[in-house]
Amino acid sequence: MKKYYLGILAILIFTGCASPTHPLEKQGSAPFVGGELVHDRGDGNLLMLDAPNRRYEARGFVVERHTNIAALRKRYYGVNSKHWERIFSGLDTNHVTYTAETVAKSADGQEVSCSLIWGAGAKPAGICTDQAGASLLVRFE
Secondary structure, eight states: OHHHHHHHHHHHHHHHTOOOEEEBOOOTTOSOOEEEEEOSSGGGOEEEEEETTEEEEEESOOEEEEOOHHHHHHHHTTTOHHHHHHHHHTOOOTTOEEEEEEEEEOTTSOEEEEEEEEETTSOOEEEEEETTOOEEEEEBO
């Protein structure tokens, strides 16, 4: 019985420590051929974008968590009090939106400025702008 509980504890520890990792979805004629977004690690947050001839990386950027409490209060406060209590206490994360803004740099000094947004359980997506001002759509799995 002791081994059973230790096994469950080990599974919880190892699965609980994994940060969300999202591989880049290839978008038609987009210049990025690969990459990934790793978040919820604080200083270990990573955005990596691979172009045919260079790799852009950003590390340690901030991922902000937003919840529009005022709008949710109007929608749920008097109508569904149990749901409102779960939202307000932070137990219901389905209404949370995450954002990240960072500048990814290549080894040769080129930069792309990226702005990403996603909801709880949704795929991150956004726009990266290169130094020439071209907007590049990015979407992660």
